[in-house]
Amino acid sequence: MTEANAGVIDHAASHTPPRKRRIRWGAIGDHAVLIVGSLFMMLPLLMVLQMTTVPDVEVIKTGPSLTIGHQLPENFDKAMFQASGFSGQNTGLNMLKNSFILGIGFALGKILIGMMAAYAIVYFRMRFATLAFWVIFTTLLLPLEVRILPSYEVVQKLGMLNTYQGLIIPLIASATATFFFRQFFRSVPEELVEAARIDGAGPVKFFIDILVPLSRTMIAAMFIIMFVYGWNQYLWPTMITTEEDMFTLVRGIKQITQVLEGNRIPEYGRANLLAIIAIIPPVMVVIFFQSWFVKGLTESDK
Amino acid sequence: MKRAGFTARWLPILLLMPQLVIIAVFFYWPAAHAVQSSFFLQDPFGFGSTFVGLDNYKDLAGNGEYLSIAWFTVIFTVLVTFLSLSIALLLAVKADNVLRGAKTYRTLLMWVYAVAPPVAGFIGLIMFHQSWGPLTELARSIGWDFKLGVNFNDTATAMVIVSVWKQVPVNFIFFLSGLQSIPKSVREAALIDNRSASGRFWDVTFPLLAPTGFFLLITNITYSLFDTFGVIDTMVKGEPGNNPMTLVYKVYVDGFRGNDLGGSSAQSVVLMVLVLALTVFQFRLVERRIHYT
Amino acid sequence: MAQVSLKNIRKVYPNGAEALTPSSFDIGDGEFVVLVGPSGCGKSTLLRMVAGLEEITEGELTINGRVMNDVDPADRDIAMVFQNYALYPHMSVRKNIAYGLKNRKTPKDVIERKVAEAAAMLNLNEYLDRKPSQLSGGQRQRVAMGRAIVRDPALFLFDEPLSNLDAKLRNQMRIEIKALQRRLGVTSIYVTHDQVEAMTMADRIIVMNAGRIEQIGTPAEIYHRPASTFVASFMGAPPMNLISARLDGGRVMINGDTVLAAAEGSGAVTLGIRPEDVVLGAEGSISFHVDIIEELGAHRLLHGRLADQEFTIHVGKDVEAAPGETRIALKSDAITLFHPETGKAL
Structure with missing residues (x-):
């Protein structure tokens, strides 16, 4: 053996x-x-x-290199506080502010409206539930890009050009968050609402006391995804905002590229730094809340 | 619906109202408007419009420029979808293999997800800069005189590369999470049944990833058709000229710049039909797709 | 404490499926009634209708004489324990137990006192500030019980409360629940698919099958005098042996052997006998072929064939047995005869 x-x-x-x-x-x-x-x-x-760390003159000659220069603070100053354009309004700082308003406003609006609608669809016996469901979820089929011109006209008719409402609300008009929360609510055990009903909780109480706290992780994941999505919007802001003080960083990128043309010395440092600033907040959010973000993203695939 | 749902009458309606109002005003109204105005010819000076029936559509079908843009869109979509899916799959499989540094790789590979398409386009402009762009130089070193914005094919190549760069991370995330959700026992069973790693991949892993892959296929086609707008607009610097463009960009150029509302609306409707067909196709396949649970 | 009465309660789902045919029974004050049956037999539906979680299609439900058909679950003075416990995962044990009281605007000091009492009764004192996810299955089960107890309900409803626990814990909790119910004296309806739970816990068992009540009776009645072949085979492990036999001239015959005298009628019958009501021995009147012996320590099960039909015998651990031909006798007072088609007891 x-x-x-x-x-x-x-x-x-x-x-x-x-x-x-x-x-x-x-x-x-x-x-x-x-x-x-x-x-x-x-x-x-x-x-x-x-x-962004070397003087523009050097960039024009050699392009990217291995030298780390000392130009960063100066470029930062130019990018954040000096305006290009005519109105003097589109400083980096102002664009950053607008980007945050768009990103956060869009994310919050979408989550709030989506949660409410999903709650109604999943937890109530309604006569027109199926109809409401289809009316809402059809919006998943057509991206904003294919109805961009008529949407622009509607916003124009409502006098919302160059306003934050005009920027944010039409972007909310699709059911991604609603769909996502519907999936999540359906996965919440049936017995919880039954136990709550026996415990004497009505629909509003159940929503606030139980469903919202239960959805915390999901809300966070949704927030990250929606924030990034809102922050990165380009076509819609390009059409809706024509006044420079309403520009977001991503919307302003076209002007940033235009400084690369021109007869004067192209402002590479400023342009590159603005691009970096436009990247940092969404990238940081995605990296720091990686696991929530990945979970939120991949669980919508169902 | 939950079996023990609430029976309140007005509360659900109240909860649904905001969503319904917003989509009525900003979705259904514009969509209907697009369909309607595709049958009209807009007076260029804004004095009303005339009903022209299907003329706008007929114009499209007979328009050589439109057809060549459509053809370019098809090639562009196929290239971007295929490349970003296969690169992402390769990276995901490798990242799933390694034990050390898996999290670091994941972070390094996924952050570009958060970069906006036009910013990606801007970075593309820098990379393909005519005089010192690193990728221009790389092309030159193999004897390819790369001219972004001048040569149609070169510009198209750059657009594809940038679009792929932007899209690989999201595919990577999905593939990796798909791989990680394959039960350990299944992998172990495969390990016993098949000694070749590539055999195991094609016989077991790949089929199990098929649902994810299919979902991504549709997502990537949609991305290539629509979300690349920002990439293209930045890379042509807002001057379409003779540069390559996709159908969505054409809608924008004709409608917003050219003020050809009827034609642009007809193009929108064509795109809507395309997306709808894609979605119906997706739903039908998803219904039939095999569930391995 | 409560008396519960169901009169012709019926459930039809919107899609037309009848989950429960009109059923009636009464439950006395302090009684522990177990609804048992295979999955899909309508027992949970029945319980949920009593709870008010499911609408009653027809019939009348009264608790203490008050018609409850359209009363909200929260106002029925009931408490319910769910199969998966249905604890609120984001709340501590304390908050879980107190939530129902809080919603009834019970004063804070009363809530505190009641939670403390319940926790003491259920040995949950140390866990009051933990979240459900930090508890074991048995502890979660206790929290669910605690949530039910603090409300001093007139009626406890249990929906398969033990089926998520492992076998050992299940035995223990079975005894705990029963003891608790005895102590509190609260009328209880308990749903399970496990016949052992039904037998051990119930004052009265209601056996259900395919949306119908098959039999109502004490555990002993159900076990010894099953009303149908369904009850006979569902209750008891191993189940009652069911053998085709012939009734001829006042005698019951299997394969020509007489097993029982003095029965009336004639024709085919189904004969039922519990495995432990069979005596093994050379003097037996019937031949039996033993195929497999299952050694269970305290006793043995002999599986084999009687007149080419499957048959099981339960014998004590000291009874000698070997595979092969042997002879058996059936205790005649333990035999139940069933109609061969309807399956009803004759």
Whole structure:
């Protein structure tokens, strides 16, 4: 018995080294692919970042390089507090403010309205429930881009051009959050609402005492996704906001690119830094709340 | 609906109201308006419009420029979808394999999700800068005289690369989470049944990822059709000229710049039909798609 | 304390499916009634109608003489324990237990006192500030009980409260629940698909099948005098043996062997006998072929064939047994005869 066992161990031992080596090669290959992928993602950003630290004249000559200059504070000052354009309103700071208003306003509005509608659809016996469901979820089918001109006309007729309402509310007119919360509410155990009813909680109490606290993680995930989505809107703000004091960073990017043309020395430092500033808040949110964000994103696929 | 739902009468209506009002005003009204005005010819000076029936659509069908843009859109969509899906799948499989640094890789690979398409386009402009863009130089080093904004094919290539760069992260996140949701026992069973890693991937992992992949396929087509607007608008610097453009961009150019409302509306309707067809296709396949649970 | 009365209660779902045919029964003050049956037999529907979570299609439900058909669940003076406990996951144990009282605007000091009492009774004192996710299955079960107790309801409703627990814990909680109910003396309706729970806990059992009540009776009545072949095979483990037999000239015959004299009528019948009511021995009148012996420690089960039909015998641990031909006798007073088609007891 012992001998046989020893034989088995020997046998295994004699095979272990080559197998180990093979696995290690595989792992190195995996890491190599991942590193190349990460570089593909990271390098452009690092180059843009580098270019914000050197004087514009140097950029014009050599483009991105390995030198880290001292120009960052000056470029930051230009980007945040100096306006390009005619009105003097579209400083980086002002655009940043507008971006936050759009991102947060959009996320909050969408979550609030979506939760309310989803609650009505999932937890109430209604006569026109099916109709309401279809009316709402049809909006998932047509992105804003395909109805952009008529939407613009509607906003114009309502006198909401160059207003925050005009910017935010039409973007809320799709059911993504509603759909998401509907899925989530349906996954909440049936018995909770029954227990609550026996405990004497009415619909409003149940919503506030139980459903909203239960949805905290989901709300957070939704908020992150919606914030990023709102922050990154481009076409709609481009059409709705024509006054420079209403520009968001992403909306302003076109003007930023235009400074790259011109006869004067193109302001690379300022342009690149504004691009970085437009990237940072949504990227930070996504990175710091990664697990919520991933959960929220992938669970909507159902 | 829950089996023990509440029976209140007015509360659900009250809860639904905000959503219904917003979509009525900002979804159904504009959508109906688009359909309607696609049958009219707008007077260029704003003095009313004439009913022209299907003329706007006939014009589109006979318009060589429109058809070539449609053709470009198809090629662009196929390239962006295929490339971003396959790169993301490769990276996800590798990231799922490695034990060390998996989280770091995930972060490094996914942050671009949060970059707005026009900002991605801006970064593309820098990367493909005519005199010192790193990618321009890379192209030159292999004898390719890359001219962004001048040569149609070069511009299109740059647009595809930037659009793929922007789209890989979201696909990566979905594929990785799809991979991680494959039960450990299934992997172990496969490990016993098949000694070749690539065999295991194609026989077991890939089919199990199919639902995710299919969902992403539709998402990516939609992305290529619509969300790349920002990339394209930045990369052509708002001057379409002879540069490549997609159908959505054409709607914008004709309607907003060219003031051809009828034609632009007809184009919108064509896109709506396209998206609807895609969605119906998706629902039908999802219904039939195999559930492995 | 409460008396509950159901008169021709019927449930039809909007899609036309009849979940419960008109059913009537009364429950006395302080009684522990168990509704038992396979899944889909309508027992949960019945319970949920009593709770007010499901609308009553027809019939009349009264609790203490008051018609409850259209009364809100919160106003029926009931408490319910759910299969998955239905604890509010974001609230501490204390808040979970107190939530119902809070909604009834009970004064704070009263709530505190009642929660403390319930916690003491259920050994939950140390866990009051934990979240449900930090508790074991048995503890969660106790919290659910606590939530029911603090409200001093007239009626307890249990919907398969033990089926998410492992076997050992289930036995323990079974005894705890029963003891608690005895102590509080609250009328209780308990739904389960587990016949052991039904037998051990009930004052009276209601056996249900396919939306109908098959039999109402004490555990002993249900076990020894099943009203139908369904009850006979559903209650008891192993179930009652059911064998085709012939009734001929006042005698019941299996394969030509007489097993019971003095029965009336004639024709085919189904003969039912519990495995423990069979005596093994050479003097037995019927031949039995043993295929498999299941050793259970305290006793043995002999599975085999009697007149080519499956048959099981329960014998004590000290009874010698071996596979092969043997002879058995049936205790004649333990035999129940059923109609071969309707399955009703004759």
